[in-house]
Amino acid sequence: MKKLRIKDIAKDLSISKTAVSFILNGRAQEKRISGELVERVEKYIQEVGFRPSAIARGLRTGKSNIIGLMVESISDPFFATIARLIENEAYKEGYRIIYCSTDNDTEKTKELINVLRERNVDGYIISPPPGVEKEINELIKAGMPVVMFDRYLAKVKTDYVVIDNEFSAENATRYLLKQGYRNIGFITFSSSLTQMKGRMKGYRTALREEGWKPYVLEIDFTPDEKVMVQTVKDFLVANPKLDAVLFGAVQAGACGLKAMTQLKMKVPQDLAVISFDDHDIFELFATPVTAIAQPIEKIAHKVISLLLDRLDAENGAGVVKEIVLKTRLKVRASSGVKAE
Amino acid sequence: MKKLRIKDIAKDLSISKTAVSFILNGRAQEKRISGELVERVEKYIQEVGFRPSAIARGLRTGKSNIIGLMVESISDPFFATIARLIENEAYKEGYRIIYCSTDNDTEKTKELINVLRERNVDGYIISPPPGVEKEINELIKAGMPVVMFDRYLAKVKTDYVVIDNEFSAENATRYLLKQGYRNIGFITFSSSLTQMKGRMKGYRTALREEGWKPYVLEIDFTPDEKVMVQTVKDFLVANPKLDAVLFGAVQAGACGLKAMTQLKMKVPQDLAVISFDDHDIFELFATPVTAIAQPIEKIAHKVISLLLDRLDAENGAGVVKEIVLKTRLKVRASSGVKAE
Structure with missing residues (x-):
């Protein structure tokens, strides 16, 4: 691939590089370059498709x-x-x-x-x-x-x-407690980011204040979803006491619903579910899923x-x-x- | 917001604009500009955050x-x-x-x-x-x-x-015929694009060759999903003979599943479904949905x-x-x- 350079234009039109540069930079008049020359350069550029640098223009405007x-x-x-x-x-x-x-x-x-x-x-x-x-x-x-x-x-x-991550997670966890669930898991991605720390904190606060034990799974994100679904399955099988779960992100929720489907778990009879972020998959799931909807x-x-x-x-x-x-x-x- | 310009650099360092320009364009040596001056400009640039034009460099490289x-x-x-x-x-x-x-x-x-x-x-x-x-x-x-x-x-x-759009749509339609469905609708977005025309053609070919009547709904795309869901509901209500439907795109399928859920239609008893493009919503829908998966x-x-x-x-x-x-x-x- 070949791109046109100032020196190529100058060479092809047998004029100086400086003149080409002035014309491209809109300084032809200031530099008293003839209208005829400007037209030749502009015509050439139109024909071969060279465009003056947007950044060069940016430096002026x-x-x-x-x-x-x-x-x-x-x-x-x-x-x-x-x-x-x-x-x-x-x-x-x-x-x-x-x-x-x-x-x-x-x-x-x-x-x-x-x-x-x-x-x-x-x-x-x-x-x-x-x-x-x-x-x-x-x-x-x-x-x-x-x-x-x-x-x-x-x-x-x-x-x-x-968004108010901490309050949102605490509120959702308290809602599950109010509905009668006691062993509530939190399944999310491992992350040191503020929003994820806020969600974790809200979940823990609600359980601590009501005197219940937390069950946390932090998934390492990988583009291979099957690996993440398996991680959730292992966690659910290893914690049979769980009666509800809060998912910390859409993609964690998607993995979770796939894991639960594969394990033939019924929602909410076997496991109640709330997930962060609303999404079509939650609305259309066999049992529609309660979601913490962000005001997108x-x-x-x-x-x-x-x-x-x-x-x-x-x-x-x-x-x-x-x-x-x-x-x-x-x-x-x-x-x-x-x-x- | 203020961006730094060549003339500002020149003014602040009390040197000529030409010298600044040569230095920024990597032509200092060629133009015999002193190393000391190059260093001053580079240091200044580092401190205030000006970057030489990537496009100017692009013109060279x-x-x-x-x-x-x-x-x-x-x-x-x-x-x-x-x-x-x-x-x-x-x-x-x-x-x-x-x-x-x-x-x-x-x-x-x-x-x-x-x-x-x-x-x-x-x-x-x-x-x-x-x-x-x-x-x-x-x-x-x-x-x-x-x-x-x-x-x-x-x-x-x-x-x-x-992808082979025409074959894919024809194949899916023939699959529905083989499963015993006779009044098969095609719900898609109105479009003159090659891929959409191919899908429409494949659907029509299968029905024509087997002697069945086509039922087509072309939705005008709008960012307001509710409007599109209502369009699908109206179409399904107006065509009670339909026993199956092929959706021409993921977003048409998502609207369709929402419409069918709202109409309390059972899949596949009331309406069998196949949709173009595989997606989590199809895998996780109450009745998992057959999909034409592109090799993404x-x-x-x-x-x-x-x-x-x-x-x-x-x-x-x-x-x-x-x-x-x-x-x-x-x-x-x-x-x-x-x-x-």
Whole structure:
């Protein structure tokens, strides 16, 4: 593959590289380059498809109208839906979104921050993995607007939008207790991120205050779902006393429902279920599953509004906004009253 | 928000803009600029966070190591999963992916092609809407590698990866006939795209050859799912003779299952079901749903391999590869033998 370079244009048209560069950078008039020459270069460019550098233009206007969006994994339905809603709102405001998946991998995320930075994006929306505090703080120091969501980094002072994870998990656990369940498991992904720690804490608080024992399974995430389903099966078989389970994320819930189906467990008779994040699989499962629904539209709207506010602001500073939104427990048949 | 410009650097360090520009463009030695001055500029840049234009470097090296990936909607689980797998493989080969959603909107897609082009991406992976033939042909003419997937454009001569849509739909319809169903509906999204036309054709062929009447519902896609669910409900109520239905896409299937649940229809007793594309909702539905599974891993692998081959090739030409992959009918309980 061959890309056209300034020197190629100069050579083909038998003019100086400097003249080509001035024309490409919109400085022809200032540099008193003849209209005839500008036309020749523009015609040539149109024919062969070279485009002047957006970044070169960005250096003059200071804007690319592109927002970089970094999520844990674009194949996670929660992130995919939020990304889509953010893209829609941004598009209406004249901004384009480019996405990347971080895999929650610290090194990959650092590198992707650089990729986006070199692409001259105007601002960043990030659901960060641990360990990228330095890189994000550098962006902020350089005057770049950054909004975090889903989780935040304690050592980064910038706007974020999260949900009340601790309360949501505590509330769901108390709901299961109220329905008569006593041996309630928590099945989630192992994670040191704020949102996951909040969910774990809420679950433990409810059980501790009511005097019941916690049963926790932290799955190591792997793209091979069968391995994770087997992990859940092993846990359920090893803990026959369990009468209910709270899942800490959609994908944990999906693995759990598959494990329970394979073990021919009836919901809620053998095991009552509540899961974080609402999703079609919960609505359409044999026994519809009670879900802790995040306000997806509101999250997306807040995230993009905060970023647009910062993009519009004349200076990068201003009060840091930390938005915590409420969830809703969508009660369905999977958490019905415990049978005697 | 303020971005640093070449003239700001020059002013702050009291040196000429030309010198700054030469240093940023890696031409300091060639231009006999002192090492001391280069160091001052580099130190300044490190401190304030300015980065030399990746595109300026791209003009010299001819590479950005970025691939642009344009899908219909990143919130569609089919595209989200493919995008993720492509990203994983590309990452291993040293390429980063930036995604956009086209919404199947011709104008938006044209604009996004320009956005990516201005970001200096090395190549494009596109599942194109209709009407962008001219823009894609311009990319190809400019020497850019382009691979299409999921659907193709007849007037664009470039590599693509699709599945055998017509055979897959015909095969699924014949399977329902073999199981004893006679009044088989096809519920899909209205679309002029090759893959959707192929599915429709396969469905019609099977019924015509066996002498049965087609019942087709083409849903106009809208982000408001409730509207689409209602459309399916109206269709099912208006056609009480239907004993089976083939869904043309995951999201049509999801709407259909919700409509059937609301109408309290039993699967397969009241209505047998097969849907295009496998998904958790089909595996976990009250009656597990028979699905036409696309070879997602293979599609992703082929797409990125074709693009990498073109990126590695010295010239942009070469034989156009048109890859058609087979699907697999995953038989589950929803298409059981028709009850007498």
